Amino acid sequence: MLSGCTSGGAATPAPPDAAVVHTASGTLRGTVAPDHRLFAGVPYAAPPVGPLRFRPPAPASAWEGERQATRFGPRCLQDPGSDPEFGRQTDEDCLTLNVWTPPVSERKRPVMVWIHGGAFVNGSGGIYDARWLAARGDIVVVTVNYRLGTVGFLAHPGLGEPGDVGNYGLADQQAALRWVRDHIADFGGDPERVTVAGESAGGMSVCDHLVAPGSAELFDAAIIQSAPCQAQAPLPVAEQRSLEYAAAVGCPDPATAADCLRALPADKLRKPVWFVGIGADDLTGPVTGTTALPVDPPRAIADGKAARVPVLIGTNRDEFTLFVALRYLQQGDRYTPEQYPGLLADTFGPNAAEVAARYPVDRYGPDPRTNVPLAYSAAVTDGEFACVTDRMADGLSRAAPVYAYEFNDRAAPAPEPLRTLPFPVGASHSLELRYLFDVGGAPPLSGEQQTLSEQMIDYWSTFVATGAPSAPDGPDWPQVGDGSYLSLQPDGSRVTTGFAAEHQCAFWSTLGR
Structure with missing residues (x-):
């Protein structure tokens, strides 16, 4: 034959x-x-x-023949x-x-x-x-x-x-x-199950x-x-x-x-x-x-x-250290104890003194090269990221299921410039992305971090598929309900109800943040 x-x-x-x-x-x-x-x-x-500049997007034109789709566009x-x-x-x-x-x-x-x-x-x-x-x-x-x-x-x-x-x-x-x-059906996707996501x-x-x-x-x-x-x-x-x-x-x-x-x-x-x-x-x-x-x-x-x-929402443990680091690297900002009140005043206006009392510099160690950036970062992380996230999670959960997380790998791989600073960036803004995407530009994940990456991919993808995150090797992820968050950590992710207290969200709510 x-x-x-x-x-x-x-x-x-x-x-x-x-x-x-x-x-x-x-x-x-x-x-x-x-x-x-x-x-x-x-x-x-x-x-x-x-003529299409500063106008809503117009439909794309069709094309003849076979279009190469092997390179990213500009x-x-x-x-x-x-x-x-x-x-x-x-x-x-x-x-x-x-x-x-x-x-x-x-x-x-x-x-x-x-x-x-x-x-x-x-x-x-x-x-x-x-x-x-x-x-x-x-x-x-x-x-x-x-x-x-x-x-x-x-x-x-x-x-x-x-x-x-x-x-x-x-x-x-x-x-x-x-x-x-x-x-998207032409590519094998289901147009009836679409999740919009971003960082x-x-x-x-x-x-x-x-x-x-x-x-x-x-x-x-x-x-x-x-x-x-x-x-x-x-x-x-x-x-x-x-x-x-x-x-x-x-x-x-x-x-x-x-x-x-x-x-x-x-x-x-x-x-x-x-x-x-x-x-x-x-x-x-x-x-x-x-x-x-x-x-x-x-x-x-x-x-x-x-x-x-359904909404999956979260934040990183040390969000604002990235922005302090960028100012340090790009503009040469070297924050000192004398500058700390001014930094808080620029950011929090008339509430600066109350914020300073809650985030005293000496809580973050004796070295001013480290403690001022970390104190300032902690205050902005809590006031502008963590507690805003907590408030949004609470509001959204009144209408639909909400699953909240904190990315908490404080040894997450970071690009080289961020590893040369006098203060640690920890689990800073954007560092969770390399656990979901191959974004490069940093050392590879360790064995434990690779396990966390796989767990996060499982959680994210099952949420996209079903509206509820799950991972075969991870803890059950409850809805936000009683303040439950999933703390994503390389030594074992765990459910916690201490997120709001750790980030002083009751204090920030009194300031309207």
Whole structure:
């Protein structure tokens, strides 16, 4: 009998090429490994350039023939002065996404749409190698680029109808979610089981999607990592800052500013527009009181107006040490005991003296090179991250199941510069990401840390699949209910009810934080 023929003589059809996916927009050719597939640089919206700059994303054009999907698309336009990827290509034509899948199967897999962090001014979806989640977690992962900084969030009143300006980056994320709804089945994903997830600014975006009218019905669960879901820029403030920004780049006349801004060279718009200042930090990002985001997320959640979906939410034990470290490395800030009251005043205003009494420098050791950065970091970690997370978890849990965690590996691998400081960064902001994604740039995980990584992947992926996290080798993860948190640790994760007390959340609630 000839190979490839059945006993009846009919040829056996060749198996489909796992590297090829046919979509309504055209055919894509990705890459195939033994345990996953990747389709990179897939356009989900039209290039937002020329007349489409400062407008909601338009549909992507279809293409003829086979499109190569083997390389990540350019990062969205960003300021090279705050560039964590050291100059990799940026472009306004950047609205692409990347799809990581398990090997081909007849079964549709649940989907996680990952929104990257970067303070709404830098970063990209291409940083996050999601093959571990696809292979071990048996889920489809979509990582997304969205407009950043000025081109993503400028809220000049001349750019649209009243209240319908800014938030272009948020609209990009919604367009990506719609693309997932319409196309992910072609990649083996289940459009009926979509979790929107993100860290830092990506997690703040998830908070926005929980309350944004345009995001309704686009996802079934949410993951919020290390995201202080706090009040964002109100429209009047954002409009005034945007008018000032436009004047500074050569478009001072509000009547002609829209055409002027759309005609500027892209390099003129790399510097972000800043809406809000908190202490030494300036912030940009989504604008509230707008058509896209009518109500601030914390208020909407407190009022029970958030999407009623399961939420996995958490924070890292030492969040703010990263930001103190970056100031130390980039600006040469060397905090001293004499500077401590001023640091607290810049951050906490009239409450600074009360904060100082709760976070005295001498509690953090005798060495001022160490104790001042650690005291300041602890105060901001508790007041701006941990207790905000605790309050959000409590509010969200009144409407749907909520599972809360604290990442507590204080020896987590960190990039080289963070290992040369006079103070330890501990379980700092973003360090949990390398337990879920292969993000590189740090020493490898130890054996115990690798076990924790696998456990976290199991928890995250079962949450994406079922709305409830579980891991075969980890403790049962209860809903937040009585203040229960899962403390994620390499020597054994454990359930604790001491999170709020450890971070002094009762004190912070008296300050309105």
